[in-house]
Amino acid sequence: MLVRKVLIAALLGITAASAMAADLLDSVKQRGTLRVAVEGTYPPFNYKDNGQLTGFDVEIAQALAQKLGVKAEFTTTEWSGILAGLSAGKYDVIVNQVGITAKRQESFDFSDPYVLSQAQLVVRKDDSRNFKTLDDLKGKKVGVGQGTNFAEMLKAVNGIDVKTYPGEQEYLQDLALSRIDAALNDTLMIPYLIHKTNLPLKAGAGVGEPSLNGIPFVKNNPKFKAALNKALADIKADGTYNKISTKWFGRDVSKPVAAQ
Known part of the structure; x- marks a missing residue:
């Protein structure tokens, strides 16, 4: 009986350790893609031009994915169901001007603000x-x-x-x-x-x-959050963010107009 209890405890320990290691970053890296949800009908942030998805959010998502060492894979969906789709695991993140609110933070984690x-x-x-x-x-x-x-x-x-x-x-x-x-x-x-x-x-x-608008993702993914925030900081530091922002809006939209 004692041996059986020890074996069960050991198995539970393995399961717990596996669960702790299961971070979204691991899944993204293993898959080689960052699954990104956008409306696809929200210009100039994200929309289709001659059948190709484009816009500010699309280019930001692509730049972030590149910093993470993967490719951005886009899903288009209506705004009314976009957060529910994130909860259901249909995609990893939403890059679609999602406001960081206390109510949303009850259900999701967010990147640092990017707009x-x-x-x-x-x-x-x-x-x-x-x-x-x-x-x-x-x-x-x-x-x-x-x-x-x-x-x-x-x-x-x-x-x-x-x-x-x-x-x-x-x-x-x-x-x-x-x-x-x-x-x-x-x-x-x-x-x-x-x-x-x-x-x-x-x-x-x-x-x-x-x-402040950020990039939401499912809670309890600390490694992914750290990596995403680092990627965001990197594209700001190397000028990529400013280049994309100026292309679409003529200024850096991560800062107040008065501060530019």
């Missing part, structure tokens, strides 16, 4: 109401993307009639048609969206505090 962004209003060109704060929008209809940080920001203010949409095209169209009073998006996105849609809209006031 600093801020919420900004979009209004009609002929609208003279001059909204400056979220409080100015009480009693007004405001369009926003479903499941985004901006939707949570609006819902936290009592009195705003928040209208959620699957994508920017839908709520900007409604804004142009006066079905809603304003829209809310990322300050990095708005110039591109207004240019792309060619709708009679303009950028409004920035609202709220700047937010």
